Each structure stands twice: as C-alpha cells, then as structure tokens.
Amino acid sequence: MIIQMEGISKSFSGNRVLKDVAFSLEKGEIHALMGENGAGKSTMMKILTGIYARDNGTVHVKGRDVVYKNPKDAEQDGIAVIHQELNILPELTVAENLFLGKEQTVGKTPWLKTREMNRITEEKLAELGLRVKATERTGNLSVGKQQIIEIAKALMTNADVIIMDEPTAALTDREIQTLFKTIRDLQQQGVSFIYISHRMEEIFSLCDRITVLRDGQYVGVKKIPETNFDEIVSMMVGRQLGGRFPEVTNEPGDVKLEVKNLSRTGEFEDISFSVRSGEILGIAGLMGAGRSEVVETLFGYRKAEKGHIFIDGKEVQIASPIEAIRNRIGLITEDRKSKGLITDFSIRENISLTNLNSISGKGWIGKGKESTLVNDLIKRLNVACAGPEQQAKSLSGGNQQKVVIAKWLGTNPSILILDEPTRGVDVGAKKEIYTIMKELAEQGVAIIMVSSELPEVIGMSTRVMVMFEGTKQAILARNELSEEYIMHYATGGDKHVG
Structure with a gap:
C-alpha cells in the first residue's frame, strides 16, 4: 500500500x-x-x-x-x-x-x-x-x-x-x-x-x-x-436520484433569437441558427471549435465583425454585456472564477450586482428587496452556505456555480446562455441544474447550452448545433442525436443542414 x-x-x-x-x-x-x-x-x-x-x-x-x-x-x-x-x-x-x-x-x-x-x-x-x-x-x-x-x-x-x-x-x-x-x-x-x-x-x-x-x-x-x-x-x-436527465416535454414557441452569418476573424465564420422560446439548443464541438467564442459574442464580450442578431424578429446591436442584459440575455460563463464571480465578495453582493435595477431606486439599494431576492434564490438553488454574507471563494465549486446561476435567474432572462453549466459539479447538483433548465424552458425561456459532455448534450437538448474549426457543421434534431453522430460532425464530417 x-x-x-x-x-x-x-x-x-x-x-x-x-x-x-x-x-x-x-x-x-x-x-x-x-x-x-x-x-x-x-x-x-x-x-x-x-x-x-x-x-x-x-x-x-x-x-x-x-x-x-x-x-x-x-x-x-x-x-x-x-x-x-x-x-x-x-x-x-x-x-x-x-x-x-x-x-x-x-x-x-x-x-x-x-x-x-x-x-x-x-x-x-x-x-x-x-x-x-x-x-x-x-x-x-x-x-x-x-x-x-x-x-x-x-x-x-x-x-x-x-x-x-x-x-x-x-x-x-x-x-x-x-x-x-x-x-x-x-x-x-x-x-x-x-x-x-x-x-x-x-x-x-x-x-x-x-x-x-x-x-x-x-x-x-x-x-x-x-x-x-x-x-x-x-x-x-444517500437517496435515489431517479433518471439522470429530466424529461423536457414542452413544445417550443416562436423564434426568440435568430443569428445570421455571425463572424469573427480567426475564431468563427458565417454562423447562423435560431432558438425558440422554451427550447434548449445544445452546442457541441471539440476544443477550439469556436463554441464559447460564439456565445461570448452574443453576450457582447466580443464584438462581431459581420452578421446580424435578431430578438423577437427585431435586429439588435450587442456591443457590450450591458446591452445584452438590456435585451434580457444572461450568460453563465465557462470560467466562473475569473468571469462569473467576484470571489472576494459575498453571495449577496454577487447576486445583487446583476440585479441592481430591480432592488434599487433613486440610487439606493432597498435592503428589504435585496434580502428577499437573495434569500429566495439561495433557497431555490439549494446553495449550501452559512448565509448570504458568506464569501463566494469559501464555497465549494458546485455551490459557486449555483451562485453564478442565481445571479442571472434574478434578472428574469428571456434568453439564457449556459457555457459548461455543470463543470466541476457533483451528480446531485447536476440534477438540480438540469431541473432548473427544464423549468425555465417550460416558462418560455430560450436556452443555449454549450457542453463538452455528450451525454449531457443529448439528454438535455431539443436540437444540437455541432461546430468544427469555427464553422457550423450540423444542426441535429432530437431524434438524430447520438454520441457517434455528433462526433462525426465535430471531427469534420460532411456538413448537415437540419
């Protein structure tokens, strides 16, 4: 030994x-x-x-x-x-x-x-x-x-x-x-x-x-x-979790987000897709395929060099995260440590940062509104913590991820982008995150999920866009989803229009 x-x-x-x-x-x-x-x-x-x-x-x-x-x-x-x-x-x-x-x-x-x-x-x-x-x-x-x-x-x-x-x-x-x-x-x-x-x-x-x-x-x-x-x-x-993925049974509604010919030199080119209300669009591909770059451009972290973005049929210009938030877009980033949280801040402060409009007035934060919002989200996402004043850096990785999700749920987004949402999260917390995604979809939120876990992509997505070296290689319907099929396109197989 x-x-x-x-x-x-x-x-x-x-x-x-x-x-x-x-x-x-x-x-x-x-x-x-x-x-x-x-x-x-x-x-x-x-x-x-x-x-x-x-x-x-x-x-x-x-x-x-x-x-x-x-x-x-x-x-x-x-x-x-x-x-x-x-x-x-x-x-x-x-x-x-x-x-x-x-x-x-x-x-x-x-x-x-x-x-x-x-x-x-x-x-x-x-x-x-x-x-x-x-x-x-x-x-x-x-x-x-x-x-x-x-x-x-x-x-x-x-x-x-x-x-x-x-x-x-x-x-x-x-x-x-x-x-x-x-x-x-x-x-x-x-x-x-x-x-x-x-x-x-x-x-x-x-x-x-x-x-x-x-x-x-x-x-x-x-x-x-x-x-x-x-x-x-x-x-x-200490209990049975049931199936790994909740069954998403709601029918998607009208097109909420449409992207046409989005491009950034050296990162991705001519990306077009749409997402309907109540739909979960998975984005799959190998590292370097451009998945995160595309969603960060939709959120205004990066500036598109070409292309058009439409929300509810109306073209919008998103040159910064502030403009994305005004258009009711939320982004749960791949790297929660550097982009998703201010780790020296408390749970309350992190959640409040993205929700100042709803909890403040005339330049002052309403403590009652803030406390209600924060405590409700901590309870809803089952964040294991000593209380809202606990520093984010002292939480486990999975509970940090829940705080990132909580801060965006508080904004009541109509479009929610999740980039590797269950990275470093245990099976119990994963099931909770999947259930939240299902509930949001049932409420009509349009969801985009980037994930490297193919079982997750297949288990949660209504449709899947597969990327290869910065290009859209395929859009696959739910009845076409399999690990072999996704990997075929992720490694450069012939393009498929779905």
Whole structure:
C-alpha cells in the first residue's frame, strides 16, 4: 500500500468537515474519490499534501508515518497535485509556467536554458495532444488548453502519486482520451493516481476502485467491476436520484433569437441558427471549435465583425454585456472564477450586482428587496452556505456555480446562455441544474447550452448545433442525436443542414 489514511478528522471554527475518514491507495492503482460538493474530498487531499493539519488520524506514505508541513514537502516525497481551479500565471509564457520553480540554468550561473526549456515544453504538451508555442502568453489560451498545461506540470515532477481534481472539466472528448492514454501508460510504469471527478463515465472506464465520502464521513469503497452507476450515486447522496436527465416535454414557441452569418476573424465564420422560446439548443464541438467564442459574442464580450442578431424578429446591436442584459440575455460563463464571480465578495453582493435595477431606486439599494431576492434564490438553488454574507471563494465549486446561476435567474432572462453549466459539479447538483433548465424552458425561456459532455448534450437538448474549426457543421434534431453522430460532425464530417 503506497498511501494509508485512517481515522482522519478535521474541524474549522467548530464545524466538523471530516469525521473518522479512511482512504488507501495501492501502487499502480487509479483510485476514484467521489462525493457531492462539500463531502470533504478536497479537505482530505489537502490534509494528505500538507495544506491542512489533521486534528486526528494517521497518514502513512510508502510505509512511513508522515506529517507534511506544506505541498512542497509532499511533492519532494513524490506526491503531485492537479487542482480543480487553475494555478496558471496568465502573464507568463507557457514554458515559464511549466518550469516555474524548476528552471534549468547553465551550470551554477543565473542564465536560463531558455531554448531547452521551450523545446521540452512543446514536446511534453504534444504528448498530451496540445500543440502551442512555448513562447505563447498563457493568458491568451483557452481554459481547456490551460488545463492541459496544468496536467503537464504535474506529469513533469516524476511523481509516484498524482492527485487529479476534476482534470477533464474543461477538456473535450478527444483530449480526454489522450489524457487517459497518458494516465494508463504511467500506471503501467507503477504510478498511482487519486482521481476526483463527478463524471461517472470517466470513473467507470478509467478507475480500479471508488471510495465514497458523504457529509465528511466515509461511506465505503467499491471495486469498479463489482458496482454500478446507481449504487455509487446512492452512496454519494444517500437517496435515489431517479433518471439522470429530466424529461423536457414542452413544445417550443416562436423564434426568440435568430443569428445570421455571425463572424469573427480567426475564431468563427458565417454562423447562423435560431432558438425558440422554451427550447434548449445544445452546442457541441471539440476544443477550439469556436463554441464559447460564439456565445461570448452574443453576450457582447466580443464584438462581431459581420452578421446580424435578431430578438423577437427585431435586429439588435450587442456591443457590450450591458446591452445584452438590456435585451434580457444572461450568460453563465465557462470560467466562473475569473468571469462569473467576484470571489472576494459575498453571495449577496454577487447576486445583487446583476440585479441592481430591480432592488434599487433613486440610487439606493432597498435592503428589504435585496434580502428577499437573495434569500429566495439561495433557497431555490439549494446553495449550501452559512448565509448570504458568506464569501463566494469559501464555497465549494458546485455551490459557486449555483451562485453564478442565481445571479442571472434574478434578472428574469428571456434568453439564457449556459457555457459548461455543470463543470466541476457533483451528480446531485447536476440534477438540480438540469431541473432548473427544464423549468425555465417550460416558462418560455430560450436556452443555449454549450457542453463538452455528450451525454449531457443529448439528454438535455431539443436540437444540437455541432461546430468544427469555427464553422457550423450540423444542426441535429432530437431524434438524430447520438454520441457517434455528433462526433462525426465535430471531427469534420460532411456538413448537415437540419
């Protein structure tokens, strides 16, 4: 056994977040750690790697009782971590991020081996299917590409144990398969993995065992061949969730949004589609296909160079997010950390920011209106928090996502765009988000959903637009939806007009 954790307990300000938890990892094993947001998974790993001190329990690594003072100690002992939230420095180049703290120098001089580090960077990233210049400013890259760089950083430490916290959340199916091949190759070399993910398909195709936590307590461990999806979900949430996706039965109404020949040089070209009231239009495609760029242009983050946007048959000009909001468009962004939330603000402040018109008058915020709005949305979305004054950065990833959704629901949008809405969200929270989408569609909201999870796209969409390298490759009706069919067009199959 390479890692053995027993009797682990941890409290913060009298609030117990872990109670007598156990976990073990064998050499060359891929072991999934699962549980709803707030179950204690990240706290457990932070105790293992020295970020938090445990209150009780023992940690054995390679047969030794250890107490790491910090993550650097853990890394030097062969344990590397890929965090869910990116730790990329956007102003540095790709190579500078990859070699940060591990720079190669000429002998004992301060001179860097820049060319050598650039060469190694491009080779390592190419092995993961990412071809970018080592000298590229990292902040210019998409979230998915930044995630691959994070993975490469961990793989370069020659670790015995690699902890992966939602490593595929921003990746497409093709990139995920490349990553899985790398993981399996390293597993054959004796490397062990602790794999934290809410994606059941990944867990069952990649991992050997699953340990489940619920409300900070150990529920059990299962070997993959001896369990199934429903049993793991029941262990995680303590109840049966029923079907994964709610059935959307309402008939779409009139065309709410129509886009004609929308284009931005180098990003997407000649994109045309429509969305009806009460419809959920899925947008699928590989990373770099232009999905996020299209919806960010609809919201005014980016400026269209060509094309027309119509709402209720009337052409509108959307050159900024403010104009989008005036047209009752809401956008739940792919990157909640940098674009969706002000993490140092409270839940109340984040929700209020997009709803000032409805809660204020004559330049003053009506505290009663604000309190009613915020508390109603917290309750409606079942945000697990100490109260509306809790800082957003102290919430779990899934509850942060709920706050992002809440702030836009408060604006009563007629068009709602969701870019990777369940990224890093547990199965229980996913079901809640899907139910909210269904209810909004039934109320006549036109919904656009960008997602890299094909089961999600198929399970929730009325129709699906598939993009390939910045072009619309297909519009598929619900009865045409399958993973094979979508991937055919996402990889450049003949265009299909639907």
